[in-house]
Amino acid sequence: xxxxxxxxxxxxxxKDQQAFRQVYDYYSLFVWKVIFRTVNGDTEAAKEVVQETxxxxxxxxxxxxxxxxxxxxxxxxxxxxxxxxxxxxKSKRLVDGLDVDLLVDGKTKENYENKExxxxxxxxxxxxxxxxxxxxxVEGISFEELARIxxxxxxxxxxxxxxxxxxxxxxxxxxxxKK
Amino acid sequence: xxxxxxxxxxxxxxxxxxxxxxxxxxxxxxxKRNATxxxxxxxxxxxxxxATSVLYLELSKNQAVPMEVVEELQSIQSHVNGExxxxxxxxYSLVSEEIYK
Numbered sequence: 001x002x003x004x005x006x007x008x009x010x011x012x013x014x015k016d017q018q019a020f021r022q023v024y025d026y027y028s029l030f031v032w033k034v035i036f037r038t039v040n041g042d043t044e045a046a047k048e049v050v051q052e053t054x055x056x057x058x059x060x061x062x063x064x065x066x067x068x069x070x071x072x073x074x075x076x077x078x079x080x081x082x083x084x085x086x087x088x089x090k091s092k093r094l095v096d097g098l099d100v101d102l103l104v105d106g107k108t109k110e111n112y113e114n115k116e117x118x119x120x121x122x123x124x125x126x127x128x129x130x131x132x133x134x135x136x137x138v139e140g141i142s143f144e145e146l147a148r149i150x151x152x153x154x155x156x157x158x159x160x161x162x163x164x165x166x167x168x169x170x171x172x173x174x175x176x177x178k179k
Numbered sequence: 180x181x182x183x184x185x186x187x188x189x190x191x192x193x194x195x196x197x198x199x200x201x202x203x204x205x206x207x208x209x210x211k212r213n214a215t216x217x218x219x220x221x222x223x224x225x226x227x228x229x230a231t232s233v234l235y236l237e238l239s240k241n242q243a244v245p246m247e248v249v250e251e252l253q254s255i256q257s258h259v260n261g262e263x264x265x266x267x268x269x270x271y272s273l274v275s276e277e278i279y280k
Contacts, residue, residue: 017206024202032198047199054205055212121188138193168188 001030001071001139009070013061023061024054027071030139031078037138038082038131049085053078068148075141076149079131086127124171129164136161 004026011019032050039045056077064073125133128150135141135149136157143154143161150157257263 021202024205028201029198033193033195036195037192043196043199047201050198051201051205051208054201055209058205058209059212133189134192137189165185169185 001069001141003069003071006066009061009064009066012058013064015058020058020061023057023070027074028054030071031074034075034131034134034139035078035082037134038079038127039086040127040130045085045089049078049082052085053081056081069145072145072148075135075145079149082127082131121168121171124167125164129160132157132161133164 004023008019008022012023028050031053032046035049035053036043036046039049053074057074060077064070132146132150135146136143141149143157146152146157147154152160254263
């Protein structure tokens with residue numbers, strides 16, 4: 001991800017509101033996408049987490065040391081904020097926001113009871129795994145960056161991701177056999 | 180999981196509703212928090228000042244004057260009132276005190 005210029009970031013760190021608005025406009029959509037899936041499609045929860053994330057960004061940007069990309073730093077805040085939010089709320093798994101039609105290709109439409117399959121697949125995925133899935137597979141964040149965000153090693157994340165995919169595959173195969 | 184399904188699954192995950200406008204809420208909440216923090220700091224500072232003042236008053240009320248200062252003040256008072264003239268005459272006289280008797 002191409003980062004915002006350093007001058008703007010430094011101005012935002014000094015509480016320049018115009019510069020902060022630029023930081024918000026630049027990074028909020030990425031945060032929204034990842035967080036929306038992490039909180040399992042709960043729009044209100046995602047809104048709350050995104051807002052809290054940017055409040056923390058505003059108050060702590062002065063301590064950002066340019067040791068990593070700003071996006072990594074913001075994702076880390078978003079990840080921690082979502083974890084705190086979910087542990088407080090014990091969020092119910094929702095699939096309302098998922099575009100299930102995309103899961104259906106013409107040939108196999110009969111086989112997939114789409115919503116059930118998607119629900120079953122998502123129920124096998126924890127919020128943290130969803131964050132990783134979104135970050136890695138959808139947003140294309142490198143394992144090294146994900147390691148900095150989550151505080152885990154990149155090797156551990158690689159293993160976790162391959163196990164996650166295997167689990168999704170197994171769940172999908174199971175469901176297909178039952179049909 | 181078939182590749183096409185995996186692709187579709189990830190594509191479905193990436194499809195999220197449009198992001199609602201949050202910036203104004205973020206700024207409103209920051210202002211609210213700042214105001215709350217300022218109020219809390221002001222309250223804490225007022226409490227500290229009040230507590231320090233009470234402590235200072237209590238201490239100055241109970242504080243005893245040291246003995247050396249009392250003695251010094253008494254000797255100054257005697258000197259100013261002329262009560263020690265006789266004593267001084269005796270101390271600095273060149274002749275014996277017996278002469279006065």
